[in-house]
Amino acid sequence: MRIIHGLLAAALALPFAIPGARAQTRVGEVSTTFRMVGPNDKVVVERYDDPRVPNVSCYVSRADTGGLSGWVGLAEDPSRFSLACRATGPVAMPSGIPKNESVFRQSASALFKALTVTRIIDEEKRVLVYLITSTKIIDGSPYNSVTAVPVDAPAR
Template sequence: MRALALATLLFSPLALAETIGEVSTVFKWLGPNDKVVVEAFDDPKVEGVTCYLSRAKTGGVSGGLGLAEDRSEASLECLQTGAIRFKGELKDGEEVFKERTSLVFKSMQVVRFHDQKRNTLVYLVYSDRIIEGSPQNSLTAVPIRPW
């Protein structure tokens, strides 16, 4: 089981997020507070693009143990942070970032589209669940410009 988890981490093409900061939104007597977390990650296939994601994290005892389901709301902003270089073929709707938001069935993910006509990269964040996902989403676009 550990070998499978390690292989998934080593060979996963998805970006890893770095926590930039967080703010508490609801005080909890036991366990961590509910909060909004701001994370940054670089697109693993597009050098020169960094995305910032803010999302809710459920606290309390169940949240502290990783058993709570986080809310579906999120906000996304991606920016050109250097010269843009593609590190391989881009596929529309390709996952760039994915994080579990419940114990088993729910995740939040960021996917990328390449609008070739407008020379722009479009990033979409949404939440999905095996039975029923959420239509709540956020979108950002990065025009590809000389650096």
């Protein structure tokens, strides 16, 4: 059943994939609410590697709704999440990178809702700022999380 749920979730996420973005890696999960039918509600931790900035990995914790509707892929996950991005090696600013760019996008419901991670460059402080938000066709959510990764100083 987990295989069917995973395949359904992957199929629903395809329209939201960003070209060039690597697939996320599930790091772990913790059950939060027991469900009699279907999987439990849980908090999931996933890692996304920035596709345009080598050595930057972002960790997203998010709610994953279980139960029967979650099992069949029809549940809408709450817009509550956390984000932490870290340098996993030397970080250099790639040339020609946009100042503001959507880096990752993942479906949070069967229709019309997605979590989006946006990279913003703070050139003055030489920092990459990552912001996660929830978007819907009509409106988004005020819930958000932000983190920053310093860019290594250029060689002299």
